Amino acid sequence: EAQVTQNPRYLITVTGKKLTVTCSQNMNHEYMSWYRQDPGLGLRQIYYSMNVEVTDKGDVPEGYKVSRKEKRNFPLILESPSPNQTSLYFCASRTDSHGNTIYFGEGSWLTVV
């Protein structure tokens, strides 16, 4: 079954405590990305990766890091989380340039207090 798996699904953390949200896909997709969803703003891209060792900033990259050491994994790292990073995060992957083959993970609710 085609899947994008994120962990954790729910997390409450404190300001400044480093955390990592993992993302893994089993479809051998080259393109992966991270989005955050906020009320009234829709989904905004944080970072994306066109392939292994190739990453670039999206629209809202501040406060985040990513890595792409393997094709299947694309973790999102918050080195020093702040309350404005409280959001719903989605990892996504796809095989080509058009979005009709994009697969989203189920989302990770992150609260920073």
Next chain:
Amino acid sequence: DQQVKQNSPSLSVQEGRISILNCDYTNSMFDYFLWYKKYPAEGPTFLISISSIKDKNEDGRFTVFLNKSAKHLSLHIVPSQPGDSAVYFCAASRYGSGNTGKLIFGQGTTLQVKP
């Protein structure tokens, strides 16, 4: 700068009637448009798409219309069913050299279909 806008945060319709969800965009370079559906506690799932060379695409109860001169697209659901109740996002992308494959999403419209 919101390049893709869904100006109606919510929409409520009766079961069996038509649901029309609207989306406007500002970037004339966009050439591919998509609609995603999202249920609570799930990730968005692809619903239907349209290329800029077309003005209509139909898939069962779902039809997307594109008006390039007005930079406007709409999603029609006929007939609406209670299971269609969800958040609907429109998204746009630009295909071609230098394209990063990024989707630009609208803010979303919450559709409620009443039995």
